[in-house]
Amino acid sequence: MESGTSAKSTSRPTKVHQSYSFDDAVGWRRWRALRPCLGMYHDVKRRLPYYLSDITDAFTYRCIASTVRMYFVNLLPAIAYTLDMYRQTGAFFGINEALFASSLAAVVFSIFGAQPLTIVGVTGLISLFNFTIYDIISIYDVAIYPQFMAWVGIWAAIFHWLVAVFNACDYMRYVTDFSSESFGMYVGIIYLIKGVEELANEFTASRSNAAGFLACTIAILYFGTVYSLEKLGSSTVWKAGFRGFLADYAYVFATVFWVGFSHIPGTIQQTHIERVPVVDAFQPTQPRSWVIDFWNLEGRWIAVAIPFGFLVMLLFYYDHKPGGFHWDFFLLGCTTFVSGILGLPLPNGLVPQAPVHTDSLTIYETTVKIIPTSEGEQTEIRRPIVHATAVVEQRVSHLLMGLALIGTMTGPLLAVLHTMPAALFAGVFFVVGWGSVSTNGILHKAIFLQREERFIQRDEPLLAVRRRKIVLYIGLQMLGVAACVAISHTLAAVGFPVLIMLLIPLRILVVPRWFTLHELQVLDEFTATNDIVLASLGGMPQLPEHSRAEDWGLERRRSETRHGVHRQRAGSFQV
C-alpha cells in the first residue's frame, strides 16, 4: 500500500508542511467537524505546485511500460470479478459496465486526483457486495434491483462527501498492520474460493465435463506460468533488465499464451469451454439506457438503501489510501455517484494495482552487498540488495491506461475479449489470492513459529517476543479473518466492512492491554508511515503507547536493511 502513496517523496525533498493538524490546536479549533473542507483545501494546496511536472515528467520509457503493464493488471482482475458478478446478479453487471467503471475512474483520478498513481477500479469486494444485495433484493422484488443499486450509490456518494468535508479521513492514520494484514488475508482467501467457484461453474454452465476439466487444467497452468515468471524475475539469472521485463509482463505473456492454447484446433477447440460474455460496443449488458431511472423507486426502498450506502462508504474508506486522502475521497464520492446512477459497479481503491503502478514507474537498481565472513578469503557472502532510486511520478500513464480501457469497449477489442476462456480468470483469482495469502504478515509470523529455532538469525526481532504472545496476536487476527470469511457466504456478507473496521478499535483500545509496547512495536506497524500520507491525515497518531514512528515496524525495517525494498508484483498483495 505504502508504495502507492509515497512516490514523489523519493525524487523530491521530503520536507512536508505540517500546516494541517488538529493535534496542537486549542479550543473549538480542536474539533475536526467545525472546520469543514480544511483537509481537502490542504490536500489540493500541497499538490497543486507539482501539477505541471506531473505531465512533463512523463516522457520516459517507464511511462510506456507502465501503461502496458497496468492495462493488463487492471483489466484481467476486473474481468475476473465481473464474470462472477455477471452470473450472480442476473446478468445486470457485465463486461461493458466493468470497463466503463474502470475507465471512468482512471480518467477522473488521473486528471483530478491529488495522488495520481492511485489506481481505482472494480474490486472483488464490490462484486461480493453487489450480488449479496441482489440475493437480498430478490427475496422481495428483483425488478427494483437497478434502482435500488443506484440509490445505494447515491447514498454512498453522500456519505463520502460528508466524510471528506468534515475531515473524518484523519482516523485512517490509526490503521495498523494488525487490521491491514487481516483484511489482506480475508481478501486472499475469498479470491481463492472465487477461483474454485469459477471452475465449478464451468462444469454446470457448459454442461460438459470435458470443458470443466479443461478449464481446471488451463487455470492451474496459467497460475503456474505467472508464478514461475515472477519467481524467475526475482532470481539472479540473466541481466537485471531482462529479469524485470519477464516479471513486469508475466501476466501479458501468460495471458497471450493460454488464450492461444485454448484455441488449438482439435480436441481443445472442440471442447467449447466458456468464453468471456460480451455485448455490443458501448451498450449496457441489459437492454436499458445508461442512466438508471432511480427516481422510480418507492421511498421506503430509498430509505433501506441508506445503511447499504453507509457500508459501501465504510469499505471504500478502508480500501482507499492515497496521499491526498480528503480530496481523493471526495473525488471517489463523485465517481461513486456517477457509477451509481449509470448502473456500474462502484469503483474503489485497487490493491495490489496501486502499488504495482508505483512499482512499474520505479527505477530499481540491484547492487551487491558483500559481507565478509570469518571463514577465510573468497568466502564472503554476496547478497543482492534492491534499491529504488527514483519514481517517475506523473499522470500520463494512468490517463493512457484509462483511455485504453475506453478503447476496449469498441467492437473489435470486445471481440478479442470474447476469445478469452473464462477459465483463465480462475487462474487470475489463484494468482491474486495466493499472492495475498503468501506475502501476508500473519502467514510469515505463523511460519516463524514453526521454524526450528537454531536456524533463525539472531537479529530476528520476533525472537524478542514470547512465542505465546505471537500466537495470541495472529490468533486475534485470524479470528477476524474467519468471521469475515464465514459471513461472506451468507446474506450478512454486506456487513463485512463493519467487521474489518471493528479491528481498528480492537487494536487501539484492547490489544495494548495484553502486549507490552515493545512487543507491539515488533509485531505491528502503522500502515501509513510515509510523511506525505501523514501530512494529509493530520500527522502521526497519538496512541496510548506514546512512542516515535521509528520505533515501530522493527521487523520490516530489519528486512529492508538486509535485503533492500521489496518489488511489488501483480501477484503480491499488500493491503
Place this chain on the structure above:
Amino acid sequence: MESGTSAKSTSRPTKVHQSYSFDDAVGWRRWRALRPCLGMYHDVKRRLPYYLSDITDAFTYRCIASTVRMYFVNLLPAIAYTLDMYRQTGAFFGINEALFASSLAAVVFSIFGAQPLTIVGVTGLISLFNFTIYDIISIYDVAIYPQFMAWVGIWAAIFHWLVAVFNACDYMRYVTDFSSESFGMYVGIIYLIKGVEELANEFTASRSNAAGFLACTIAILYFGTVYSLEKLGSSTVWKAGFRGFLADYAYVFATVFWVGFSHIPGTIQQTHIERVPVVDAFQPTQPRSWVIDFWNLEGRWIAVAIPFGFLVMLLFYYDHKPGGFHWDFFLLGCTTFVSGILGLPLPNGLVPQAPVHTDSLTIYETTVKIIPTSEGEQTEIRRPIVHATAVVEQRVSHLLMGLALIGTMTGPLLAVLHTMPAALFAGVFFVVGWGSVSTNGILHKAIFLQREERFIQRDEPLLAVRRRKIVLYIGLQMLGVAACVAISHTLAAVGFPVLIMLLIPLRILVVPRWFTLHELQVLDEFTATNDIVLASLGGMPQLPEHSRAEDWGLERRRSETRHGVHRQRAGSFQV
C-alpha cells in the same frame, strides 16, 4: 549413484584391500582376460565377512521405514513404465510381468548381491528397448516376439557372464560425470515425454475428452503434491524428524490422496478415467505358460537376437554401479537369463531408487553452522549443514521389499492396483523426469552461465574456467543427449546404449585436447570415487591427465563443505 554404493564405508573403517588391481602387474598378468573370475573372487572375498552383520544390523526403525518407502518408490515407476510398455508391445508385458521381474531381482540381489543396497528392477529404458524391438519384429512376424525376446535375454545373459568372468567391468572406472550427466539428462527428457504420451493416450484410449482433461489435472496436481512435500522436507520448518517424514513418504501421501480423489462420487467418478489394467493373480498377462517356448524359434532369428542381446548388456553395464561390480554383474546375468525365458521385462540397476534406498537407511543429522560476519553482533549467518552420521547397511529391507512385491501379485492387492488411475503415473513420470533434469550438472552449469556474475560467490570453482570452455563442455554433452533423444523416436532406438557408451572414449581420448587439466578437474569428476567401488574396479583409473583423486570434482567438494551432503529424494536423479 555414489550413495547407492558406499554405505558401509561410513560406519566401518575405510581401509580397503587393494589386492585386486592390474595396474601394477607385469607380463601376462597384466591382461585382464587371462585371469578369469579374479574380479568376482575378490568381490565375494571382500563382502563375505560382513554377511552376518548384514542381517543382524537390520533390527532398527530405519529398516521398517526404508521397506515402506522403497516399496512405493520401486513399484510406482515400474507400473508407469509398464503401462507404456503394455500398450506398445501388444499387451505382452503387463503388470504381473513387471511385479514378477521386480520381486525376482529384489530377492536375488538382497540375498546374493555383493552390495545389498543396490536396487534392481524395471526401468523406462528397458521399456523403450522392448517396444522398439516389438516395432521391428512386427514388420516381419509379430508372432515370434515372445521367443525372440527370450533369445535377446539369453544372449544378453551370456554377454553379462562373459564380461563378469573376464574382469571387463573394470572399464567402468573410466566413466566420469561427463557421460553420467548426459545419460541422466537423456533419461529425464525421455521420461517427461513419456508423461505427456501417457496423458495423450488417455484421450484416445477412453475416447472421452473429459477423461483426458481430468487425467491432465490429476497428473499436474500429483506432480505438484510430491514436489511441494519434498520442498517442505528440505526447508527448516518443523522439527527435522517431521520434515524427514514428510519428504520420505511424499510419494505415499500423494498417491493415497490422488487415488482417493479419482474416486470421488459424482462428476469425477462418472468420467471413468483409465485404471491400471490387471489380470488374475500370478498369471502372465497373455494366455501363455510362464516359460516361453524359446526353442521354437528359427536359427536365423536366434542369430539376429545376438546384437540386441549385446546392446542390452551394454545398457545394463552402463546402468549398474554397485560396490562389487564383477559379482553383481554376474548375478545380473542370471536374473536376465531367468527373466528372458519367463518373458519378463529384464530388470536392471535402478536410479534413483538405489541411492534413495541408501538415503532411506541413512541417519542424518542437521547441524547449524554459524558464520560470523563483519556486520556486527547478532548478524552472523546461520546455515543448516546436513551430515550423514551412519547408514544401516543390511539385506533385510531389500528382501522384505521384494517379498512385498510378490504379495502385490495376489488377488486382493492387484484389485487395489486396479483402483489407481493411469493418469497418476503420468505424474510419476513428471516427478522422476523433472527430478533428473533439474538436479542435472548440465543444467547447473547452464544456469551458472546465465547468472549475473556479481552475485556469484568468489570461491565458486567454475569462475576459474573460461566461459566459452564451459559452453563447449555442456555443448558436447547436449549433443550426445540430443542424438539419443532423436533416435529414441525411431526404430534405431535400440542403439542408444551405443551412443551413451561412445561418450566415454570421447571424454577420455578427445576432450582432454580441448581443455586444460584444471578445467576438467573443475567441470568433471569420476562417477566412481568411493574407495570401496574403486577396489572392485581395480583402483583409480590412470588417465592421460595424471592426477590424484582429490584434485577432481572441485565443485561438488565445495558444495559439500558449505552445505553438507545432499539427501537423495525420489524425484532427484543422479545417474
